[in-house]
Amino acid sequence: MPVRVLLVDDEPLVRAGLRAVLEAQPDIEVAGEAADGAAVIPLVRRLRPDVVAMDVRMPLLDGIEATRALLRTVPDPPKILVVTTFENDEYVYEALRAGADGFLLKRARPAEIVHAVRLIAEGESLLFPASVRQLAAEYGEGGGNRAARAALERARLTEREGEVLRLMARGLSNAEIAARLVVGTETVKSHVSAVLAKLGARDRTQAVITAYESGFVAPG
Amino acid sequence: MPVRVLLVDDEPLVRAGLRAVLEAQPDIEVAGEAADGAAVIPLVRRLRPDVVAMDVRMPLLDGIEATRALLRTVPDPPKILVVTTFENDEYVYEALRAGADGFLLKRARPAEIVHAVRLIAEGESLLFPASVRQLAAEYGEGGGNRAARAALERARLTEREGEVLRLMARGLSNAEIAARLVVGTETVKSHVSAVLAKLGARDRTQAVITAYESGFVAPG
DNA sequence: AACGGGCTCCCCCGCGCGGGGGAGACGATC
DNA sequence: GATCGTCTCCCCCGCGCGGGGGAGCCCGTT
Numbered sequence A, B: 001m002p003v004r005v006l007l008v009d010d011e012p013l014v015r016a017g018l019r020a021v022l023e024a025q026p027d028i029e030v031a032g033e034a035a036d037g038a039a040v041i042p043l044v045r046r047l048r049p050d051v052v053a054m055d056v057r058m059p060l061l062d063g064i065e066a067t068r069a070l071l072r073t074v075p076d077p078p079k080i081l082v083v084t085t086f087e088n089d090e091y092v093y094e095a096l097r098a099g100a101d102g103f104l105l106k107r108a109r110p111a112e113i114v115h116a117v118r119l120i121a122e123g124e125s126l127l128f129p130a131s132v133r134q135l136a137a138e139y140g141e142g143g144g145n146r147a148a149r150a151a152l153e154r155a156r157l158t159e160r161e162g163e164v165l166r167l168m169a170r171g172l173s174n175a176e177i178a179a180r181l182v183v184g185t186e187t188v189k190s191h192v193s194a195v196l197a198k199l200g201a202r203d204r205t206q207a208v209i210t211a212y213e214s215g216f217v218a219p220g
Numbered sequence C: 001a002a003c004g005g006g007c008t009c010c011c012c013c014g015c016g017c018g019g020g021g022g023a024g025a026c027g028a029t030c
Numbered sequence D: 001g002a003t004c005g006t007c008t009c010c011c012c013c014g015c016g017c018g019g020g021g022g023a024g025c026c027c028g029t030t
Helices: A012-023 A037-047 A063-073 A089-098 A110-121 A129-139 A146-154 A159-168 A174-181 A185-199 A204-214 B012-023 B037-047 B063-073 B089-098 B110-121 B128-139 B146-155 B159-168 B174-181 B185-199 B204-214
Strands: A003-008 A028-034 A051-055 A079-084 A102-105 B003-008 B028-034 B051-055 B079-084 B102-105
Touching: A003 A012, A003 A037, A003 A110, A012 A028, A012 A110, A012 B012, A012 B110, A028 A037, A028 A110, A037 A051, A037 A063, A051 A063, A051 A110, A063 A079, A079 A110, A102 A110, A110 B012, A159 A174, A159 A185, A159 A204, A174 A185, A185 A204, A204 B204, B003 B012, B003 B037, B003 B110, B012 B028, B012 B110, B028 B037, B028 B110, B037 B051, B037 B063, B051 B063, B051 B110, B063 B079, B063 B089, B079 B110, B102 B110, B159 B174, B159 B185, B159 B204, B174 B185, B185 B204
Parallel strands: A003 A028, A003 A051, A051 A079, A079 A102, B003 B028, B003 B051, B051 B079, B079 B102
Antiparallel strands: none
């Protein structure tokens, strides 16, 4: 009986690629697809896949949160293979802490992807931070917003911090934000500092960039 | 006769995805694949594709260099569609200066990918403002920020100022921009001040917001 | 009752940022 | 040759920003 895989990624292109790679194997079958973590749980309940190949970065519910939710609510859950573009080690730890069984880079070769799915299905856990680091080195510094993007996915901003970030992303100064929220500037500074820390941003400009890059605020 | 496309991307997964998406169309055909820009020229000579879908980021010879080499050495060259994950404008500008006919984000929907290939094949050039505007419209509520765009059009930034704004929009400090451009920090401060003045921005954060809102840079 | 998290406000302090002004070098244009 | 725009670098200066602390209040959980 074939290994049944559920693909979860917000980019149709990636889903199509994974499907093409996996369905070329006789012993692997794509059970279904989802474009966001929020759709995973009902699909898992219905399709009962053996493996979920899950992107980390998705609009509504990211892969790490989706993994947590899945393991919390579904009895006898499938194995979870976290798929990511970004070769960030922190992802590995976050995903593993959330209960994922393995970790795979999107730029892996087809044979590696297939291998990873098979291993995971067999109950092996798959980690290779070493090769991740190696890949990162090969590709150089690469996409400058990689870390910023990763940041907001991990950051769990409070409601107030989210409000402040939105106002920062509209160009308001601390004093203006304070006036808008009817609080003191010192309070705003506290929130701003918290936002910067959680986002790994050095200054408000970087925080606003992260807000745009992650879709937390959208242009237009 | 179908549009014949050559896929050039170092990630097999992306190639597989593009192939799956494009071959689902009756009027599009994948003529071949290459994993690096260095392999493109002989392949183009042999396969004579109508369109080359070319990644920018590749290990040996990147898409921009490959585009230059292709247009320099191959008579009656194919149309070149630059495919990228991160649409930092530097890439877009670089690619267009190199002679590419259009650019496409990997996260575009299949219909958009197909559309782009058809347009390019027909000789339409899929240029920066249009596609970015389109993306911006899809991303947000649809309409874009006319004011921000107007501000940027009125601004008429010089080449150097545009460079500086792009680096600002990547979160770099003045000192970091100076290092990147190999000039003094005082010089960068001059450019930044000019950008702020031309954009009507009070600080770099507002300038970056204008850059995003106008589509001068787009979220990745 | 004890605890933790979130929101609020306060202190001090260093420094990067941005405004204002000026100036030399170079190339294109006239 | 003179003018203009761009790029480069320099000065001084004020201030907002962000880091480092701490602290009280409310509320939900334990």
